[in-house]
Amino acid sequence: MKALSSMIMTDIRETMRAKWFLLYCIMFGGAIILLFAFGITESQVLGFTGLTRLLITYIQLCIAVLPIFILISTVRSVVGDRESNILEYFLSMPISLGAYFWGKLLSKFVMVFLPILLALTGAVIWGTIQGLSIPWGLVSYYSMMLASVSWCFLGIGMLISSSVRQQEFALGLSFFIWLLLLLFIDIIMIGILMQRQFPESLVIGLALVNPVQVFRTGAILLFDPELSAIGPASYVILDFFGKTGYLIFAVVYPMVLGWFCSWVGFQVFKRGDLI
Amino acid sequence: MIIAKQLVKKFNGQTVLDQLDLKVAQGDRIALIGANGAGKTTLIRSILGQYQIQGELKIFGKDPRKERVKVLEQLAFVPQHSPPFQMTVSELVNFSNGLSAQSSLRAIIEICSAMGLDIEAHFKKPFVKLSGGMQQKVLLSLALSKKPALLIMDEPAANLDPAGRKAFFHELSKLDEKTTIILSSHRVDEVLSLINRIVEMDCGKIVVDERIGRLSAANEQLSCHVELLEEHPSALKKLKEWDFKAIDGPLIYQGSIAGEDRLRFINSLSHYANYIKKLHIN
Numbered sequence: 001m002k003a004l005s006s007m008i009m010t011d012i013r014e015t016m017r018a019k020w021f022l023l024y025c026i027m028f029g030g031a032i033i034l035l036f037a038f039g040i041t042e043s044q045v046l047g048f049t050g051l052t053r054l055l056i057t058y059i060q061l062c063i064a065v066l067p068i069f070i071l072i073s074t075v076r077s078v079v080g081d082r083e084s085n086i087l088e089y090f091l092s093m094p095i096s097l098g099a100y101f102w103g104k105l106l107s108k109f110v111m112v113f114l115p116i117l118l119a120l121t122g123a124v125i126w127g128t129i130q131g132l133s134i135p136w137g138l139v140s141y142y143s144m145m146l147a148s149v150s151w152c153f154l155g156i157g158m159l160i161s162s163s164v165r166q167q168e169f170a171l172g173l174s175f176f177i178w179l180l181l182l183l184f185i186d187i188i189m190i191g192i193l194m195q196r197q198f199p200e201s202l203v204i205g206l207a208l209v210n211p212v213q214v215f216r217t218g219a220i221l222l223f224d225p226e227l228s229a230i231g232p233a234s235y236v237i238l239d240f241f242g243k244t245g246y247l248i249f250a251v252v253y254p255m256v257l258g259w260f261c262s263w264v265g266f267q268v269f270k271r272g273d274l275i
Numbered sequence: 276m277i278i279a280k281q282l283v284k285k286f287n288g289q290t291v292l293d294q295l296d297l298k299v300a301q302g303d304r305i306a307l308i309g310a311n312g313a314g315k316t317t318l319i320r321s322i323l324g325q326y327q328i329q330g331e332l333k334i335f336g337k338d339p340r341k342e343r344v345k346v347l348e349q350l351a352f353v354p355q356h357s358p359p360f361q362m363t364v365s366e367l368v369n370f371s372n373g374l375s376a377q378s379s380l381r382a383i384i385e386i387c388s389a390m391g392l393d394i395e396a397h398f399k400k401p402f403v404k405l406s407g408g409m410q411q412k413v414l415l416s417l418a419l420s421k422k423p424a425l426l427i428m429d430e431p432a433a434n435l436d437p438a439g440r441k442a443f444f445h446e447l448s449k450l451d452e453k454t455t456i457i458l459s460s461h462r463v464d465e466v467l468s469l470i471n472r473i474v475e476m477d478c479g480k481i482v483v484d485e486r487i488g489r490l491s492a493a494n495e496q497l498s499c500h501v502e503l504l505e506e507h508p509s510a511l512k513k514l515k516e517w518d519f520k521a522i523d524g525p526l527i528y529q530g531s532i533a534g535e536d537r538l539r540f541i542n543s544l545s546h547y548a549n550y551i552k553k554l555h556i557n
Contacts (some may be wrong), residue, residue, distance in 0.1 A: 085358045092352035094344045274325040
């Protein structure tokens, strides 16, 4: 436990010094400030206004940016340490492989999720000061969803990082995976459906395994219960899961996928040459 | 302490450790030498449990891969290339100290000070911003302060200035006699006084494994005869440093060396190998 806590604290300190983290905080913290500054809480979309309107916009922003930001910052963890001789030195100390790997993952989770949580908390505090009604259910669910999707992409990032031997390749692979996941979000799927080249079950299956799509659908479901924004796939999803079922799925599935990817990453890491 | 039997390590089909056998006892102080690519670093990393290898390797009777934490608790390592930590010197010291029951801040400060580095003055600086020599001194002090049973160093003095090297070797000489040392180095001459065994690797195998104490008794005087091809000024100067006298013309020299200095003498002349016609030691 001592080694694990040392690794977490060391990695948190390293992250706080990194330029990407500063940019990350500015982007996700600044987004909330900008949304308030531009008076988005006073505008209305689909009947939503106030803090709900702000959160809907914020979650859309997170869907677009969060996965790639997490991937880029995480894929360099193990492979970067390996290339720079940091791993050789760390692993000459009495640190278990689990403490190193999971310590990295946990510290990254804290550093990725904390700014978002603080931004959401800040929005709630500012909304309270402004006299806006606070949609606690939405705030809580979005927080859980963001935590889940963060864990998911951290897991994918750690899997890539422990599997490849060069940082550049790791970055390239993370972009490729992100683009692949983006390709299979609903707009593309609708196109595929329209062309009727694949059975519906395959397309819906792809929607349900794609964490970006699951994240997006879950986020939309809260303010669009009929899922009209995502087209025909919504009928199958809602018939199969129901609204509550899908909301649970949208939090649990990315979390499980993240655990699975990080576990595979750990197996790859500990079974091969460490450096 | 270390038992390696038939170790094999291949990278992309290329054999780097080739059925290597090695036994290291407590108190052995080994200079691990060999050309680049001989397999020294691979052997060290295997001992540290960082590579998957074929064959049997036991450190303190344990598998360094399966029981790596227990092995590493008794071991300290100084790498050839300092890791580019962004963390401050103070954070690195605390991190290292936190993982070792033997280490203490006072010991680290004292060892650094003995090597001419006031580490406290650099506590707030990022480790990576220190000069190469300073980084090496910090890593050496972290390793020495742990009072390890096994100390492994990969070219530890490569970045040190002459004064730093001298101080570092002095610190090493203060280690407990039971401490086992494996020291990978290109310059055997400067570590000769510290070691009692030389292991030379070539193409993944151990080609020379000699105990220095057994080779030459300390009080033994060896007669030595050197014949040069030409009057090379530096070679002549070196022979005079060893108190050799010219006999039978300007190219033939005679002298005597202490048994314990035999390797040091040969090493010092190795730079002038192209100008030596004959070398005879009795």
